[in-house]
Amino acid sequence: MIPNDKADAATETLRGGTRRRRVRSGGGRGVPLPLLLPALLGLAFLIVPLIALLVRTPWHNLPEQLTSAEVWQALKLSLFCATLATAVSMVIGVPLAWLLARVEFPGRGLIRALVTLPLVLPPVVGGVALLMAFGRNGIIGQWLDSWFGITLPFTTTGVVIAEAFVAMPFLVISVEGTLRAADPRYEEAAMTLGASKFTAFRRVTLPLIAPGIAAGAVLAWARALGEFGATITFAGNFPGRTQTMPLAVYLALQSDPEAAIALSLVLLAVSIAVLAGLRDRWMTAG
Amino acid sequence: MTETYDLRTGTESEADGLDAHLVVDRGAFRLDVALTVAPGEVVALLGPNGAGKTTALRALAGLVPLADGHLRLDGAELDRTPPESRPVGVVFQDYLLFPHLSALDNVAFGPRCHGATKAEARTQAAAWLDRMGLSAHGSAKPRKLSGGQAQRVALARALATNPRLLLLDEPLAALDARTRLEIRAQLRRHLADFEAVAVLVTHDPLDAMVLADRLVVVEHGQVVQEGTPAHTARHPRTDYIAQLVGLNLYRGDADGHTVRLDEGPAITTTEDLTGPVFVAFPPSSVTLFRQRPTGASARNLWRCEVAGLETHGDQIRADLTGELPLAADLTTAAAAELGLHPGAEVWATVKAIQTHAYAA
Amino acid sequence: MTRTARRSRRTLQVTGAGAAALLALSACSSGDASSNKSDPSASDKISGEVTVFAAASLKESFTTLGKQFEKEHPGTKVTFSFGGSDSLAASITGGAPADVFASASPKTMKIVTDAGDASGTPATFVRNELEIATLPGNPDKIGSLKDLTGSGLKVVLCDKEVPCGAAAQKALAASKLKLTPVSYEQDVKAALTKVELKEADAAVVYKTDVHAAGDKVEGVEFPESADAINDYPMALLKDAQNTEAAKAFMALVQSAEGQKVLTEAGFRKP
Numbered sequence: 001m002i003p004n005d006k007a008d009a010a011t012e013t014l015r016g017g018t019r020r021r022r023v024r025s026g027g028g029r030g031v032p033l034p035l036l037l038p039a040l041l042g043l044a045f046l047i048v049p050l051i052a053l054l055v056r057t058p059w060h061n062l063p064e065q066l067t068s069a070e071v072w073q074a075l076k077l078s079l080f081c082a083t084l085a086t087a088v089s090m091v092i093g094v095p096l097a098w099l100l101a102r103v104e105f106p107g108r109g110l111i112r113a114l115v116t117l118p119l120v121l122p123p124v125v126g127g128v129a130l131l132m133a134f135g136r137n138g139i140i141g142q143w144l145d146s147w148f149g150i151t152l153p154f155t156t157t158g159v160v161i162a163e164a165f166v167a168m169p170f171l172v173i174s175v176e177g178t179l180r181a182a183d184p185r186y187e188e189a190a191m192t193l194g195a196s197k198f199t200a201f202r203r204v205t206l207p208l209i210a211p212g213i214a215a216g217a218v219l220a221w222a223r224a225l226g227e228f229g230a231t232i233t234f235a236g237n238f239p240g241r242t243q244t245m246p247l248a249v250y251l252a253l254q255s256d257p258e259a260a261i262a263l264s265l266v267l268l269a270v271s272i273a274v275l276a277g278l279r280d281r282w283m284t285a286g
Numbered sequence: 287m288t289e290t291y292d293l294r295t296g297t298e299s300e301a302d303g304l305d306a307h308l309v310v311d312r313g314a315f316r317l318d319v320a321l322t323v324a325p326g327e328v329v330a331l332l333g334p335n336g337a338g339k340t341t342a343l344r345a346l347a348g349l350v351p352l353a354d355g356h357l358r359l360d361g362a363e364l365d366r367t368p369p370e371s372r373p374v375g376v377v378f379q380d381y382l383l384f385p386h387l388s389a390l391d392n393v394a395f396g397p398r399c400h401g402a403t404k405a406e407a408r409t410q411a412a413a414w415l416d417r418m419g420l421s422a423h424g425s426a427k428p429r430k431l432s433g434g435q436a437q438r439v440a441l442a443r444a445l446a447t448n449p450r451l452l453l454l455d456e457p458l459a460a461l462d463a464r465t466r467l468e469i470r471a472q473l474r475r476h477l478a479d480f481e482a483v484a485v486l487v488t489h490d491p492l493d494a495m496v497l498a499d500r501l502v503v504v505e506h507g508q509v510v511q512e513g514t515p516a517h518t519a520r521h522p523r524t525d526y527i528a529q530l531v532g533l534n535l536y537r538g539d540a541d542g543h544t545v546r547l548d549e550g551p552a553i554t555t556t557e558d559l560t561g562p563v564f565v566a567f568p569p570s571s572v573t574l575f576r577q578r579p580t581g582a583s584a585r586n587l588w589r590c591e592v593a594g595l596e597t598h599g600d601q602i603r604a605d606l607t608g609e610l611p612l613a614a615d616l617t618t619a620a621a622a623e624l625g626l627h628p629g630a631e632v633w634a635t636v637k638a639i640q641t642h643a644y645a646a
Numbered sequence: 647m648t649r650t651a652r653r654s655r656r657t658l659q660v661t662g663a664g665a666a667a668l669l670a671l672s673a674c675s676s677g678d679a680s681s682n683k684s685d686p687s688a689s690d691k692i693s694g695e696v697t698v699f700a701a702a703s704l705k706e707s708f709t710t711l712g713k714q715f716e717k718e719h720p721g722t723k724v725t726f727s728f729g730g731s732d733s734l735a736a737s738i739t740g741g742a743p744a745d746v747f748a749s750a751s752p753k754t755m756k757i758v759t760d761a762g763d764a765s766g767t768p769a770t771f772v773r774n775e776l777e778i779a780t781l782p783g784n785p786d787k788i789g790s791l792k793d794l795t796g797s798g799l800k801v802v803l804c805d806k807e808v809p810c811g812a813a814a815q816k817a818l819a820a821s822k823l824k825l826t827p828v829s830y831e832q833d834v835k836a837a838l839t840k841v842e843l844k845e846a847d848a849a850v851v852y853k854t855d856v857h858a859a860g861d862k863v864e865g866v867e868f869p870e871s872a873d874a875i876n877d878y879p880m881a882l883l884k885d886a887q888n889t890e891a892a893k894a895f896m897a898l899v900q901s902a903e904g905q906k907v908l909t910e911a912g913f914r915k916p
Contacts, residue, residue, distance in 0.1 A: 128839075131843050131845060132843075135844075136845050137843065137844040137845070153840075153845045154828035154845075154846075185378065186382055186384060188349050188369070188382075189376065189378055189384075190384070191348075191349070191368075191369040191370045192347050192348075192369055192370075192374060192375065192444075193375075193395050193396035193399055193443065193444075193447060194370050194371075194396055194399035194447055195370055195395070196370055197370075199399060204384055207386040207387075208385070208386060210386075232836070235829075236802065236828060236829025236830075236840070237805060237829050237831060238827070238828060238829050239830075247832075250832060251805050251807045251808075253732075254730075254732045254807035254808055255807045
């Protein structure tokens with residue numbers, strides 16, 4: 001066997017260049033069938049609906065569907081709100097993840113479960129909960145209204161809040177996981193060099209977990225971009241102010257499924273473009 | 287202890303240096319170690335894995351809290367001082383260089399945290415790297431550095447804050463044998479230049495002997511022996527040290543030139559002692575015979591059985607059981623001549639002149 | 647579309663109480679399954695399960711009628727699926743197994759008839775009209791549609807793509823009013839919820855919804871609602887599994903008794 005391999009290697013070397021390809025395809029052949037079949041089924045399950053969407057797209061009148069001002073308005077609002085919601089999630093979510101990963105306190109398990117609650121909560125219920133908290137009559141919202149005259153429902157800020165509420169758990173979970181995997185002794189090393197806990201976090205931990213933050217932010221952004229239930233419940237639906245793409249898609253579906261498909265396609269294309277772009281920039285650099 | 291080996295007996299004022307009594311509770315494990323180190327002195331905490339050496343180091347750095355005891359450095363109480371405010375520099379076992387910063391910025395990190403401007407910190411860092419012979423590698427990221435280079439960057443980083451206490455955790459453990467030799471010599475030079483207190487933790491006796499002025503042997507969270515490397519090597523007080531320095535060690539009661547061992551026969555020594563003592567002799571001083579040697583004096587002659595054989599450099603080490611369990615070194619040729627094999631019966635003898643007895 | 651609905655309504659009015667018979671005939675089935683509920687011989691023949699897809703606004707009254715139907719015809723079971731008329735229509739055209747479709751708008755019914763999934767001509771069985779839902783006690787003193795255009799009021803409408811929104815736009819257009827709401831809600835319940843939670847000061851919704859909300863909102867009638875009356879058509883479906891029982895249920899809805907339950911919920915007779 002060993003002499004054979006050696007001979008193979010020698011001839012491969014002589015032929016030049018083909019060896020790497022051989023090795024790769026050899027790896028593919030080694031995938032066991034009980035894994036390969038479900039894997040392909042899973043892939044098909046995820047891809048087929050998207051292909052169906054493409055197949056049924058009314059390509060002939062796509063241009064006119066896409067050039068309408070309403071589409072661009074909804075798309076711009078979607079991108080703006082999703083990005084802002086991601087930023088908000090990062091500013092308050094990363095410290096929260098740090099707290100959960102690095103500080104021992106009673107009830108930490110419970111707090112972690114609470115943080116992930118928006119993941120399982122139906123988004124519409126999340127929207128109602130947000131109304132109870134930040135609505136004009138909400139437990140916090142009523143004070144915002146009477147002290148500052150701020151009401152959040154039916155505003156773009158409301159959209160950002162609803163999206164952040166639903167998207168932040170993705171970021172927190174991702175960052176917390178990265179923090180747990182990261183060696184806390186780097187923070188200790190920074191402290192022995194005179195860095196306060198916060199400086200150590202800012203100058204050492206944060207750069208170390210940057211890939212995790214980026215991954216979490218991408219997840220959160222994607223979740224925020226597709227957010228529907230909490231947004232329409234908390235922020236309502238008004239073109240240019242609170243009508244994001246998913247809302248526009250849903251309402252278009254009521255009367256004009258073709259338009260809805262066209263809108264979905266735009267959302268799909270934009271998300272793929274952004275995610276692919278970020279992947280190249282962030283993921284591979286880390 | 288019968289001999290004094292306190293190097294602090296000098297002109298140093300009582301307040302200078304490190305005066306610590308470290309008590310740390312870790313569940314079932316309790317560390318209780320007293321440590322006094324003068325400025326300019328290098329002390330090695332030597333001990334087996336799990337003895338509590340690293341815990342002691344972390345307690346000195348403020349990374350684990352003291353359950354009891356005290357910690358004074360140059361007269362200042364540090365017990366309650368957070369790690370970032372202690373004048374302490376640490377070289378961690380795997381260096382923990384910040385992977386996202388260049389070598390230069392790693393070294394500049396400390397000065398930066400101590401209030402230097404970015405430019406000042408970088409100038410200082412560049413000077414330190416220069417002293418370590420690493421000026422060419424300032425812009426390299428840690429993963430581009432060799433083990434030896436990384437070790438020197440870590441040392442530069444720890445020294446760049448001008449600490450009054452330098453802590454080194456297994457500073458050479460991560461290096462391969464060849465680099466280790468070179469870096470050990472360099473580290474020795476740098477430690478010699480260092481004017482404040484240096485404490486290093488190691489489980490390697492050679493590192494400890496070469497680098498330290500004094501050894502503190504820690505086992506099970508307690509100090510079991512303390513002294514200069516030479517003294518410790520000659521006078522092991524535990525099996526662990528005896529094994530490290532390669533001596534057969536026994537404990538017994540001396541009455542004149544005879545030491546009656548706690549378990550086993552008596553050993554005749556040249557020292558004239560009374561009371562509890564240790565007796566030590568090197569494996570190379572043992573002579574083996576297949577038959578009871580005739581004409582030899584009956585003193586220090588034991589009937590044993592070969593339990594195991596292993597190659598030890600160009601020697602064979604024989605592990606013997608029987609009247610007196612011991613290790614004996616002999617040449618490969620001698621071993622072949624004797625036809626040694628596990629289970630073989632042998633007679634072992636040691637000359638009294640080659641034993642060394644000292645008070646326990 | 648409206649014309650179709652109107653025509654069928656007129657037909658209904660002509661035949662009056664015999665609507666059930668007409669439906670049965672137009673369904674080209676065995677025909678004599680007249681579901682006069684007082685006829686014991688009819689109830690004997692009817693059994694099994696009836697699946698009814700009905701607009702969300704019909705939930706309370708249809709649930710009542712379903713129980714009544716099961717009591718009158720032992721051995722039957724009425725299963726409801728309540729939802730937005732458009733999504734129900736989409737399910738039916740997509741092949742969902744249903745016997746009866748009761749829609750909140752002729753437009754959504756047309757989706758089903760256009761797809762050829764209805765059996766016979768849909769008949770309007772009730773009408774719903776708009777009302778303004780205000781906060782309890784009407785603190786903003788809203789008395790007309792015009793009052794909603796006043797600044798400082800947070801008004802929600804249904805999106806124009808859903809029936810209640812289309813109706814509201816029609817009423818506003820008829821009275822030449824321009825109203826900018828804070829939100830176009832995705833359905834009538836969502837619009838009403840915003841008032842119930844006091845996030846909005848008023849919503850233009852159906853009378854039946856105001857009725858169902860009890861004292862959490864206060865209804866204000868307005869004359870322009872007459873311009874935007876919504877017809878509710880009902881049809882037997884082509885793929886019905888239990889035609890006899892389905893017809894009997896439809897007859898109950900259109901009987902005097904059924905209409906009483908519906909008018910009590912705020913609907914108007916066709």
